[in-house]
Every structure is written in structure tokens, then in C-alpha cells.
Amino acid sequence: MRLFLTRNKKTLAITMMMLPGAIWLLLLRYLPMGGAVIAFQDYRPHPPNPTLLNNILNSNFVGFDNFRFIFATDRAWIMIRNTLAYNAVFIVLTTVFAIAVAICLSELRSKFFAKLYQTLMFYPFFISWVVAGYFVFAFLDPTFGMLSHVRDWYFDPTGWPTILTSAHLWKSLGFNTVIYLAAITSIDHGMYEAAAIDGASKWRQVWAITIPSIRPMIIILFILAVGRIFNADFGLFWNIPQNMGPLQNVTEVIDTYVYRVMQANIAGAMGMATAAGLFQNVIGFICIMGANALVRKFDNENALF
Amino acid sequence: MTAIPQKKFRGNSISRLAEAAIHLITGSIALLCIIPFIFIVIIAFSSAESLRTVGYTFFPTEWTTASFQAAFDMGGQLWRSFYNSVVVTVVGTFLSVLITIMYSYGLSRTDYPLRKFFAFFVFFTMVFGGGLVPTVFVIRNVLGLSNSLAALIVPALIIPFHVIIMRTFFKTSVPESLIESARLDGAGEFRTLFSIVVPIAKPGIATVALLTAINYWNDWFLALLFIRDRDFFPLQYLLMEMQQNIEFLRRNLAMIGASNINFADLPGEGLRMALCVIIVLPIAFAYPFFQRYIISGLTVGAVKE
Numbered sequence: 052m053r054l055f056l057t058r059n060k061k062t063l064a065i066t067m068m069m070l071p072g073a074i075w076l077l078l079l080r081y082l083p084m085g086g087a088v089i090a091f092q093d094y095r096p097h098p099p100n101p102t103l104l105n106n107i108l109n110s111n112f113v114g115f116d117n118f119r120f121i122f123a124t125d126r127a128w129i130m131i132r133n134t135l136a137y138n139a140v141f142i143v144l145t146t147v148f149a150i151a152v153a154i155c156l157s158e159l160r161s162k163f164f165a166k167l168y169q170t171l172m173f174y175p176f177f178i179s180w181v182v183a184g185y186f187v188f189a190f191l192d193p194t195f196g197m198l199s200h201v202r203d204w205y206f207d208p209t210g211w212p213t214i215l216t217s218a219h220l221w222k223s224l225g226f227n228t229v230i231y232l233a234a235i236t237s238i239d240h241g242m243y244e245a246a247a248i249d250g251a252s253k254w255r256q257v258w259a260i261t262i263p264s265i266r267p268m269i270i271i272l273f274i275l276a277v278g279r280i281f282n283a284d285f286g287l288f289w290n291i292p293q294n295m296g297p298l299q300n301v302t303e304v305i306d307t308y309v310y311r312v313m314q315a316n317i318a319g320a321m322g323m324a325t326a327a328g329l330f331q332n333v334i335g336f337i338c339i340m341g342a343n344a345l346v347r348k349f350d351n352e353n354a355l356f
Numbered sequence: 357m358t359a360i361p362q363k364k365f366r367g368n369s370i371s372r373l374a375e376a377a378i379h380l381i382t383g384s385i386a387l388l389c390i391i392p393f394i395f396i397v398i399i400a401f402s403s404a405e406s407l408r409t410v411g412y413t414f415f416p417t418e419w420t421t422a423s424f425q426a427a428f429d430m431g432g433q434l435w436r437s438f439y440n441s442v443v444v445t446v447v448g449t450f451l452s453v454l455i456t457i458m459y460s461y462g463l464s465r466t467d468y469p470l471r472k473f474f475a476f477f478v479f480f481t482m483v484f485g486g487g488l489v490p491t492v493f494v495i496r497n498v499l500g501l502s503n504s505l506a507a508l509i510v511p512a513l514i515i516p517f518h519v520i521i522m523r524t525f526f527k528t529s530v531p532e533s534l535i536e537s538a539r540l541d542g543a544g545e546f547r548t549l550f551s552i553v554v555p556i557a558k559p560g561i562a563t564v565a566l567l568t569a570i571n572y573w574n575d576w577f578l579a580l581l582f583i584r585d586r587d588f589f590p591l592q593y594l595l596m597e598m599q600q601n602i603e604f605l606r607r608n609l610a611m612i613g614a615s616n617i618n619f620a621d622l623p624g625e626g627l628r629m630a631l632c633v634i635i636v637l638p639i640a641f642a643y644p645f646f647q648r649y650i651i652s653g654l655t656v657g658a659v660k661e
């Protein structure tokens with residue numbers, strides 16, 4: 052009995068510690084999941100007392116009309132295409148570049164330079180997209196920009212896929228390099244020495260030892276990235292193209308669309324914006340489960356969950 | 357703790373030629389990562405005359421501190437925004453780290469029966485959510501947060517990735533026997549956490565605190581969603597808004613056919629670049645000192661997961 056009491060007391064104390072976080076999650080993450088019913092409504096503010104609950108209770112359910120409305124437009128396909136294509140390119144390029152750079156840095160004899168390069172590459176990770184937008188602007192500004200003589204960048208969509216991809220790589224390369232470098236560093240050096248004695252070249256060692264050793268890390272980051280393939284980086288797509296209309300064919304992604312529709316604040320828009328967001332989350336959830344199931348099938352021990 | 361390998365087998369190093377090539381490649385990438393920042397600094401120190409004649413360039417015809425003078429002459433709004441950014445960063449980081457520590461500690465205790473439930477409770481939000489619109493509605497209408505510093509702090513209090521780092525740190529650096537002996541000595545759960553576990557996990561806490569602080573300092577998205585009153589603009593959003601205003605002006609002037617307007621006469625090209633520098637400067641100076649904490653934290657949190 053006494054043991055039961057002390058154990059209960061302990062459980063209670065730890066639960067008290069969890070409480071602030073749990074309440075936060077309940078209010079700011081789980082409550083909005085319920086609010087997603089707006090996606091199936093013709094959501095209108097309910098004038099006398101427009102609280103969220105009142106609005107939801109007094110709005111008509113319209114089934115999948117909001118989804119049908121979104122997908123009836125070309126814009127839907129453009130934004131889905133952009134989101135998927137950019138993310139696919141980002142995942143592949145970031146992974147390949149980060150691994151290549153991490154392997155290069157790990158081979159440098161001068162620890163000082165390896166650290167210096169790593170430090171410099173990690174720096175953009177700590178810069179906000181607003182400031183990064185100014186960085187890009189400094190090169191492309193139509194009046195003063197260094198490359199303004201090439202074309203009117205903010206009116207001409209040519210080149211924007213490259214600019215956005217470069218901006219993404221610029222910001223995320225360092226972070227991924229750090230993680231892969233950490234994985235490479237933890238590889239047992241005896242393996243390389245044994246391979247060298249057996250006459251394996253450096254190139255062969257990379258393919259036979261380094262890559263297989265960091266495979267778990269590659270797979271984990273890959274699953275996470277695929278799970279977010281329908282979620283675009285809003286900061287990148289909002290701040291770098293400066294929200295310029297003429298560029299929208301190549302810069303509009305689901306996230307910017309949702310925000311734009313929400314801001315437009317026209318009748319029925321909230322239902323549509325919510326529907327687009329819900330679509331994104333459901334498909335994203337299916338993607339991460341699918342990616343994980345695939346990994347589990349072929350490589351059971353590296354599955355995420 | 358650093359991500360750079362400590363010792364290497366002498367006979368298995370790469371050739372001098374290959375090493376030179378790696379220096380060239382990784383060195384160039386590293387340089388590319390910080391060049392935009394250097395560019396912005398140079399622009400901020402270029403005179404208006406230089407901007408008018410040669411535009412943004414690495415080699416201005418005339419150097420001046422006038423742009424910074426102009427920034428400080430903005431007076432009220434600049435200091436107000438600076439104050440907001442500092443308060444949000446300090447208060448937000450403190451609260452966020454406190455909540456994250458308590459939540460992660462519970463997850464790290466293998467003898468805590470609700471551990472699995474609360475782990476699912478937080479990690480599920482990484483793969484599924486209600487979407488932007490319902491989240492904004494809940495924060496604005498249900499929690500009543502808008503046009504206040506709380507609206508910039510509360511929505512970012514818990515970041516699941518930080519919970520992962522923190523939990524892993526507790527698991528790997530705090531022996532269970534220590535917690536057990538504290539309990540036998542009669543220490544309550546809260547005392548055990550704050551006077552025994554927290555001091556041991558300081559490096560992990562430093563990592564999470566730094567990531568959180570940077571997250572708050574760099575935030576503009578919450579301001580975009582919840583702040584209309586200029587009194588509550590953080591620095592990042594002030595910068596973003598200035599750019600939007602200029603773009604708006606530029607677009608409308610172009611639309612009414614006023615193409616012969618001299619855009620160089622629009623206010624504050626140099627001023628905005630100077631603001632950029634003022635925002636990035638604290639990070640740039642602190643960066644060499646804090647980056648190794650972040651790298652070591654990410655390394656422990658990511659690799660040993």
C-alpha cells in the first residue's frame with residue numbers, strides 16, 4: 052500500500068511537470084485539428100457573437116464542395132506541381148550535396164580549415180528568410196541590383212526555379228552537412244585502416260564503408276523529408292520572390308496559396324483555405340506513413356516507427 | 357563533442373592534389389555561404405551617391421555611415437521594435453526552455469507510466485496538424501492572442517524537435533541510478549529535476565536554448581499572422597514591412613505608367629540594408645561562440661536517437 056502511494060505521488064509529480072506542455076499541445080495543436088471541420092463548411096462569421104465555436108456551429112456543412120472548388124481551377128494543379136517538384140529537387144540535391152561536402156570535410160588533413168568551412172557553411176541556417184530575401188534582392192533589384200541588367204527579375208519567371216533552389220541549398224546545406232559529418236565521425240576508423248591495408252582506394256572506401264555506415268541517417272532524414280513533401284517552406288516562397296504576381300506560376304506553393312486565400316478574407320474563402328491545408332496535412336501524413344512502411348519492408352531496423 | 361574527426365591513420369590520407377581540390381571546392385562553397393552577408397554590409401556602408409551611379413556593388417565609389425545614421429534617426433519605431441524583439445526572445449526562450457525541460461524529463465523517465473502516451477501526444481503533431489487557418493483562428497479567437505507580445509511568444513513555445521534533443525540528452529547523460537539515489541535521499545521530483553538533472557544536462561539545455569532564442573529573434577511569421585499594430589512589430593517584421601511598402605509603391609507606379617520616376621529617390625535603400633546589418637549583427641558576433649554548442653547538441657540528439 053505504501054509502495055503504491057509513493058509511486059502514485061511520483062507519477063503525479065511528473066504529470067504536473069508535463070502539464071504545461073500538454074495543455075499547450077492540446078490548445079495549439081489538437082484543438083485546431085478539430086477546427087479543421089471548417090474545410091467541410093461554408094464558413095461564415097456569426098454576427099451577434101462571432102466566437103470560433105459559434106461560427107462553426109452556425110455555418111452550413113457543404114461536404115466536399117470546398118475541395119471540388121479548389122481542384123476545379125488550374126491554380127490548384129500549379130501549386131501542387133510546384134510544391135512537389137521543388138521539394139523533390141530540394142530533397143535530392145540537399146542530400147547529395149550535404150553528403151559529398153561532409154565526406155570532403157572529413158578527409159581534410161587540416162582540422163582548422165575543416166572547422167572553418169563547416170562554421171561558414173552553417174551560418175545561413177541562422178539567418179531569417181526576411182534577411183535572406185534582402186540578400187537576393189541585393190543581386191536582383193531592378194534599379195540597383197548587381198544582376199539587374201540581365202532581365203527584370205521580379206517580373207520575369209525565367210530563372211526563378213534556379214534562384215529558389217539555390218536559396219534553399221544555401222540555407223540548408225550547412226545543417227545537413229553537420230549531421231552527416233557527425234555520423235561519418237562516429238564510424239570506426241579501424242575499418243578504413245583495414246581497407247587501406249587491403250589496398251582499397253579512398254574512392255572505394257567511401258562507397259564500401261562511409262555510405263553504408265551513414266545509411267541509417269540518410270534513411271531517417273529521407274523519411275522525414277518525404278513526410279513533408281506537401282509542406283513547402285513558406286518563408287522561402289514568400290520572402291524570396293517578394294510576393295510578386297507575375298512570378299506566381301513558378302513560385303506559388305500550397306502554403307502561400309492557403310495564406311493568400313486566408314488573407315483575401317472573401318466570403319467562403321476560409322472554408323477553401325482550410326480545405327487546402329487539410330488536404331496538405333492528410334496527404335503529408337499518408338506520405339510519411341508510406342515512406343516509413345517502405346523502409347520497414349526493405350530495411351526493417353532503420354524504420355522510424 | 358565536435359563533429360570533426362580527431363585522429364586519422366597516417367598511411368590512409370588522400371593525396372596532396374586531391375586535398376587541394378577539396379580545399380578549392382569546399383572553400384568556395386563556404387565563401388558563397390557568407391558572401392551575401394558581406395555584400396549587404398558593403399551596401400549599408402555605401403553612400404547614396406555611389407548607389408545612384410553604380411548601384412549595389414562590392415566596390416562602392418564612396419564609403420559612409422550615413423545609412424546607419426538614418427536608421428538610428430528613425431528613432432521611436434526602431435527602438436520600439438528592437439525592444440519587442442529582445443523581450444520576445446528573452447521571455448520566450450525562458451518559458452519555452454522551462455516547458456521543454458519539464459516535458460522531456462517526463463519522457464526520459466523509464467519508470468513513468470504515462471511516458472508512451474505523452475511521447476505520442478507531442479510527436480504526432482510532427483506528422484499531422486489542423487492546418488494554418490484553424491490554428492490561426494484558435495490562437496486569435498479562442499486564446500484571444502493578437503496585437504500583443506504574447507501573440508509572438510505563445511504560439512512557438514513547444515518545438516517537437518527540441519523535445520527530441522532534450523529527451524535524448526537526459527537519457528544519455530543522466531544515469532538512472534543518480535535519480536534513484538536522489539529519491540532515496542528524500543528529494544521530490546521537482547528538486548531532483550532542477551538541482552540534480554538540470555546541472556548535468558547543461559550542454560543540452562544550452563543547445564535547445566540557443567536554437568529557441570534564434571527562432572524567436574528571427575521570427576516574422578507570427579507577426580505576419582497576428583500583429584497589425586506597429587507598436588508590437590519585431591525587428592524582422594519591421595524590415596519585411598518596409599520592403600513590402602517599397603514594392604507596393606514600385607508596382608503601382610509602374611502600373612500607372614510612371615516609368616520615368618527615379619526609383620533612386622525612393623526613401624531608404626541604404627537604410628534598409630543598414631537595418632539588415634543591425635538585425636544580423638548580434639547573430640554574426642555570437643555565432644562563432646554558440647555554434648559549437650549547437651553542433652554538439654545536434655550531434656548527440658541526432659546520432660544517438
